[in-house]
Amino acid sequence: MRIDWKTYDPGAFYDELISSPGHARRSGRILARYLGSLKNEELQQRKTAAELAIKAMGISFTVYSEAGNIDREWPFDIIPRIITQTQWRSTSKGLEQRLRALNCFIHDVYNEQKILKDKVVPAELIAKSANFRKECVGMKPRFNVWAHICGTDLIRDTNGQFYVLEDNLRVPSGVSYMLENRKVTKRVFPELFENYNILPITEYTTQLFDMLAATSPRPLDYPEVVVLTPGIYNSAYFEHSFLAQRMGAELVEGGDLVVEDDCVYMRTINGLSRVDVIYRRIDDMFLDPQVFHPDSVLGVPGLMRAWLKGNVALANAPGAGVADDKVIYTYVPAMIKYYLGEEPLLENVPSYLCIDEKQCKYVLENLDKLVVKPANESGGYGMLMGPQASRKEREEFARRIKANPRNYMAQPLISLSTAPVLGERGAEPRHIDLRPFILQGSDTYVTPGGLTRVAMVKGSYVVNSSQGGGSKDTWIVTEEER
């Protein structure tokens, strides 16, 4: 048995590989033909080979459960997703533009607050924001950049147009899986790389290191850059370790660091050694027990003091999460116009704000058609999927919205695009999204492609790995096929 693309049916959705029954999009023709030439047995063998490679390379993530934490192998689908370079070029520009505007916004919020005074963004939103850190007011980080690393989630609607679903500005994760996915694909389908011009992605860790080094407060040729992890039990520990390894940076835990004379040092076998830049993968509230959660053992007492004095750089800066808020998100197009004087190159998903009375009324009346999101959750938690929810769940959500309208926004259920996933009997369409990673220091950088996340369950829109999602290698290909 072989894959027959004529029977592959994505329904009304935009499929990334197959445009109509039996016909692949131009960029995907070689891939579709190649997949169709293999027997199902051979495909399954490749799939097993990928699983073995992932196991052997130890690519894992941790799932928290009541029975304890389980280290799971990373779920991966072997059929790559293809995006043409032409499509990608404009998307990539839009992502850069977005992050530049977001950084202007964060800096403004903690300094002059012009955008609030000009009433482009309601001041009330900031006053009630759970992610606004008053301790950061007046701070001016290097290059005025607060969010150095951003993971923006993109989806494509039925026309194939990209929309921004959200910007992750706190501690976005997934980039290591993007890099490892490519490595696995190279092991599994080496022959495909001969027929495609695929933009390489390995440059990321070099870009990341250079960006981090550039933020060093001391003008050194080789500033000490470290990655701060909550430890081995964190779900993204694999990634922390991976990035530290690729950058040749030390991977530190809170207990390894100490603040003396408002400078940060790490405890080494040679004694204390000065640290210049910390790529922290710990949430704000755990960074410094003297300022935030007093019982946090993950952080470093005095760290905030050292940062505010400008003796150490933190990426992302504390407080950057103020713009990582699903309500603030709706104002990003306005920010782009306000700060950059440009038209947004990437569109937001249409959104309704519950803080606005009229829009809130619409949301409450149409809960069965909308997706409702709390302002400050990540990982797909605390959401209401209106069309699939029970009446009881909708009523419960209506209560929550009325109690705290600032905390909620709603969006129509956007039809996520699909891509073929290899099941036991061949290819089947599954919904996907895309998380590219954007860096900003003295300059900006966007990964070619990003991490494609897949909802492995038929019909499902939930792509989060914490909730059973999978992933795919993502190829940005140049049009001239060899």
Add this chain to the structure above:
Amino acid sequence: MLSRVAERIYWLGRYLERAENTARLLNVYSTLLLDLPRGAKIGWHTLVDITGSHAEFADKYQATDERSVIRFLLSDTSNFSSIFSSLSMARENARTTREIIPSEAWEQINNLYLFARENASKGVARGPRHHLLNQIIAHCQQIAGLFAGTMSHNSGYNFIRIARSLERADMTTRIVDVGSVTLLPGLTEGVKSEQIEPFENMIWMAVLNSLSAYQMYRQHVLDRVNGEDVVTFLLQDRQFPRSVVHSLAKLETGLQALPNNDAALVEVTRVQNMANHADIPLLLQQGLLEYIDLLQIRIAEVHARITQTWFLPVVSGQHQTP
């Protein structure tokens, strides 16, 4: 290098060496017991004694038969010194130092762990045991080779080397202990004296074999295999890589490359003096047991000094077993 990382990589080195040594021991012992005369009062329990885990064993097992002892030392997850536990801990320490050890080494350690998880319990049966243990030994050797050949010989590598030498010196003292203090008396008590000699010879050969030392011993010692020469060889030979003196010399070289090494070096010199100046013929007549106990305590002192000098006071979430 971070103190915490130094500590974890040190334990990685110790656990890998421990797994390998325990596998060697089980292998040789399993073969040896097949050859001993009936009546010899040598049992499987000796193995539990060597690893110093008598209490843990007694808690869980009633009988000291082959199955129980092998299971306890090979695959029992509740025994922290079992081969499988050592490999899990080695893997955990490697997983948490992945940013500094070569990825190939991590992949091999991970593979070895997965292999042991899948197969360790099969070794309880005699048939597949030999092959299984040899695979574990070969795998450990491969990993040691990867470290030597692909990791910069920096502080991290030094800690692995130090850990390995220390663990090895300790294990060799234990094996000498077993040969001279447990096996021989056990043999002489239960067997008619005219039968003893060939078996005595065999026991010493087994002791040598457990450290892959037989061949090197024969090249070095021209006389036939005998207790005095074997103990001298294993304790004091400068060239054989698993002898106590040689391991201590390697330990010393490793320590010399580290900063603030004074206290640890003093401690190593004390053990070295003790090993170098031992009067083996005299000790074999009397006092070997006490001597070896003291030697092990001194080695533990070196470990304590290393911990004090270079590691963090408390490493969270780590329960390592010295």
